[in-house]
Amino acid sequence: MHEPKPLLEIDRLSVDFPAPDGLFSAVRDVSITIAPSEALAIIGESGSGKSVTANAVMGLLDAPPARVHGDVRFEGRSLFSMPDRQRRDLWGRRIAMVFQDPLTHLNPVYPVGWQVTEVCRIHGMARTEADRRAMELLDRVGIPDVRRRMGDFPHEFSGGQRQRVMIAMAMALSPDLLIADEPTTALDVTVQAQILDLLRDLRTESGMALMMITHDLGVAADIAERVVVMRRGEIVEEGALDRVFAAPVHPYTRQLLTDRSEEYRSARPGVAPAVLELDRVGVHYGTFEAVRDVTVTLRKGEILGIVGESGSGKSSLASAILKLRRPSSGNIRFHGRDIYALGREEETGFHRGVQAIFQDPFSSLNPRMTVLKVISEPWLLHRDVLPRDRWRGRAAELLDMVGLTESDLDKYPAEFSGGQRQRIAIARALALEPEVIVCDEAVSALDMTVQAQVITLLADLRTRLGLSYVFIAHDLTLIRKFADHVLVMKAGDVVEQGVAEEVFSRPSALYTRQLIASSPVPDPRRQAERRTARRRTLVHASTAP
Incomplete structure (x- = not known):
């Protein structure tokens, strides 16, 4: 029996960006395939190249300045060498994307109904049919009172509802491949569970393939069948989800999966x-x-x-x-x-x-402000705490306490990673x-x-x-x-x-049990059990007097 041909092939993709000291390699020699109807998770920390890879697939990188090498093929046809008109026809119709922050990807000055129908109209659907399709989609993704809410603006929806609107837009033309870039990162655990259930149900109904980009191992365990692990722009491990999570080979994968309780x-x-x-x-x-x-x-x-x-x-x-x-x-x-x-x-x-x-x-x-000024600001407000001539020395001690060095005092926040910035914030909190x-x-x-x-x-x-x-x-x-x-x-x-x-x-409260059941764990077997338990809890809650 022959294996199905890949729906998407990323072939030795490399992406470089100009940097002050030369070129920064964001992605290096990445090759990934996705079969029809398959759910693939790409996991790794910030800076691992996950989102750059997805943006390259969707043609969202400005090149130049980005330098893109390799190829991306959809059903055997190169997206990089395809004429722009043919490639644009694929976006939305055959390949769609859901982004991390829906508020920045929904137009604030247009009602959400108009934005969903726009996707349909761009691809030739009549206005009446597009309106009907938009209401059908918004209802399917769980937006209540659809007819009224079609005229509401993005700021009038919660974060979870905005993400549902984005999913409705992505599903407007029943694409064969949905790329979801950290779609649940900013959501509460119960809303996250609802979005993952929705994506799973949409896959079952339409047979679409899913590329889920996430740094949350619990999300990967909940939604994927196969996993690719990226670190510093390279693939370090890939394989069936159960195998990778049960017996990771690469030290970095083992580090990600280690329980640090x-x-x-x-x-x-x-x-x-x-x-x-x-x-x-x-x-x-x-x-x-x-x-x-x-x-x-x-x-x-x-x-x-x-x-x-x-x-x-x-x-x-x-x-x-x-x-x-x-x-x-x-x-x-x-x-x-x-x-x-x-x-x-x-x-x-x-x-x-x-x-x-x-x-x-x-x-x-x-x-x-430099780090020194950031940490010293509390002493400026509380002048009797520490003489000014001791500020630098004490600031250096505080940085050492949080794992940074005295040489960092003269740098600015933009020169640090997110984790390092939070360490600086902790040092400032300790100043008094x-x-x-x-x-x-x-x-x-x-x-x-x-x-x-x-x-x-x-x-x-x-x-x-x-x-x-x-x-x-x-x-x-x-x-x-x-x-x-x-x-x-x-x-x-x-x-x-x-x-x-x-x-x-x-837990004694039903709500606490719902929260616990909705929180994903990085274990495919346990996560499946928790998903079943959560649905039972929700059924119990809906039938309780």
């Missing part, structure tokens, strides 16, 4: 004095109740994990703790004193004692020797290995300095490995709280 896990503190106490805290925006009646205590050396989907109230609660928004009800006490009733000197002490690390190190560091650090999705934008490094660093600093953390995340696996106590929030309410391991091992 013991590195993350903190030593459980005993009974320690309370540092921060929240008593029936509520946060309202006008008539909207973002947080309701939250009561929890953070003790010295403890890590409090707060989990929940977008809109659950996690960040609103953090803003109240940091005195960025006054609670509408209840009170917050730092060492027994209401933080909103402090005198000037006491308030200064509070701001020294409670610091923050935010989600995006790209926007939380001033790009026009705080007791509590609020980490608001502080590692969610980082690759797995970089995330592991930062989490290990935070755990080590907790042990050495006696720090307490309020650690906000939507990654349940991470919270389970890192936190001592966990708070599960939904729509502003705490639905469950307790010792982290007990909550995750024996």
